[in-house]
Amino acid sequence: AQKVTQAQTEISVVEKEDVTLDCVYETRDTTYYLFWYKQPPSGELVFLIRRNSFDEQNEISGRYSWNFQKSTSSFNFTITASQVVDSAVYFCALSERNNFNKFYFGSGTKLNVKP
Template sequence: AQKVTQAQTEISVVEKEDVTLDCVYETRDTTYYLFWYKQPPSGELVFLIRRNSFDEQNEISGRYSWNFQKSTSSFNFTITASQVVDSAVYFCALSELGYQLIWGAGTKLIIKP
């Protein structure tokens, strides 16, 4: 069965610290997608990144970076030099054909000034 685990319920750091959000997934398929979404206090769901199972290259986008490791079934998200505006709930999700998204429970990130 598919499953996504975000073990960190809440993380609190001081601004400018680096922070890593963990995501571990389970699937029996060889073809799948992994996603990260951000949900700021305003409530909308913002797409951050999509990774397919055949592409294990790490990705960097500004202060955001993602580390995908199939060997450990992990897709971790790092924010470098965190800012108060990064405060949000972050969700990791898995889908096998892009249709049914299996969601993690989310990690609430609090960045203190």
């Protein structure tokens, strides 16, 4: 079974629209970490955020916000007022306390922001 599921393969929006990227995870560990990465067309994965399982507080960073809900095992990512530069593939990832530094990546969501 996949530990991290990103059900949205590709999303297209028009600039200035808000968009939410979904991430659902599965783990039996009580201590775990969740991540989001951005992969622009250049190819390099850029770290966006890390969240630990004890901190369900939502986080906002500029136009980016993250909604962590343990009850639904979800860690969704919202971009407000999207811009063309947000076009990229976004990956959600999970690491577990009992599995030394092994990351489980979702299959990614490709976001197309059109002008």
